Amino acid sequence: MSKPPVAPPPSTVAGPRLAARAVDLIREYGTGSSRVRALDGLSVDLVERRFTAVMGASGSGKSTFLHCLAGLDRATSGQMLLGGTDLGALDDAALTAIRRDRLGFVFQDGNLLPHLTAGENIDLAASLAGRRTDRAWRRELVERLGVADRLRHLPSELSGGQRQRVAVVRALLGRPDLVVADEPTGALDSESGAALLALLRACVDEFGQTVVMVTHDPSAAAVTDEVVLLRDGRAAGRVDRPTRRTVLERLGALATPAGVVA
Numbered sequence: 001m002s003k004p005p006v007a008p009p010p011s012t013v014a015g016p017r018l019a020a021r022a023v024d025l026i027r028e029y030g031t032g033s034s035r036v037r038a039l040d041g042l043s044v045d046l047v048e049r050r051f052t053a054v055m056g057a058s059g060s061g062k063s064t065f066l067h068c069l070a071g072l073d074r075a076t077s078g079q080m081l082l083g084g085t086d087l088g089a090l091d092d093a094a095l096t097a098i099r100r101d102r103l104g105f106v107f108q109d110g111n112l113l114p115h116l117t118a119g120e121n122i123d124l125a126a127s128l129a130g131r132r133t134d135r136a137w138r139r140e141l142v143e144r145l146g147v148a149d150r151l152r153h154l155p156s157e158l159s160g161g162q163r164q165r166v167a168v169v170r171a172l173l174g175r176p177d178l179v180v181a182d183e184p185t186g187a188l189d190s191e192s193g194a195a196l197l198a199l200l201r202a203c204v205d206e207f208g209q210t211v212v213m214v215t216h217d218p219s220a221a222a223v224t225d226e227v228v229l230l231r232d233g234r235a236a237g238r239v240d241r242p243t244r245r246t247v248l249e250r251l252g253a254l255a256t257p258a259g260v261v262a
Contacts, residue, residue, distance in 0.1 A: 040233035056230035104171035119151035
């Protein structure tokens with residue numbers, strides 16, 4: 001298989017290395033009068049080894065951006081770069097390899113296979129890739145997220161929060177370079193949500209990974225290093241070292257016509 005195309009590093013970016021970069025990203029759905037532009041020339045830089053929240057009103061393009069970043073959707077035009085790799089230029093086989101080896105996904109609904117136990121769901125990606133599982137790391141993850149005693153249960157025998165926590169273990173097991181999470185605390189109670197956010201925080205601080213999380217929760221965003229704000233499919237500013245109060249203030253400004261955030 002030929003090597004995936006590599007984009008040259010942007011000459012305008014100095015300092016910390018970028019984990020990912022969107023450049024003039026456009027994503028349209030439908031045709032003619034029913035065409036919808038979910039992303040409208042979005043450009044965003046995501047720095048390595050940072051925990052970034054992506055926020056905005058419903059319809060702002062958050063989930064579409066996350067899907068393009070994770071290689072689950074292809075942009076209509078523009079570039080979605082993972083490191084120096086242009087995801088839009090990869091064929092399906094190369095994109096599958098990137099998703100398997102360099103990305104971890106946490107979906108809002110868990111997305112577990114119903115006929116496999118929780119433990120089998122956790123180990124599935126490694127089994128398909130022919131990789132040996134790091135048993136010590138697996139044990140640490142299931143203990144941190146409180147599912148060590150549920151590994152032999154089917155998803156139908158787990159609560160919604162337990163299914164989500166199993167999905168997080170699966171996403172983190174291969175120590176991916178980039179973890180993308182879509183509303184990961186949405187189905188969790190406050191205690192489980194706090195444990196999950198602490199683990200995602202540890203992925204950055206202790207294990208050197210990059211985490212990008214879509215959330216509506218200002219309290220969850222306050223755990224991150226920065227918040228990227230979107231409006232109408234475009235970047236609408238950032239909040240560095242966010243707190244719940246500063247996030248709420250910036251979101252409130254975005255909701256008013258006069259509150260354009262530079």
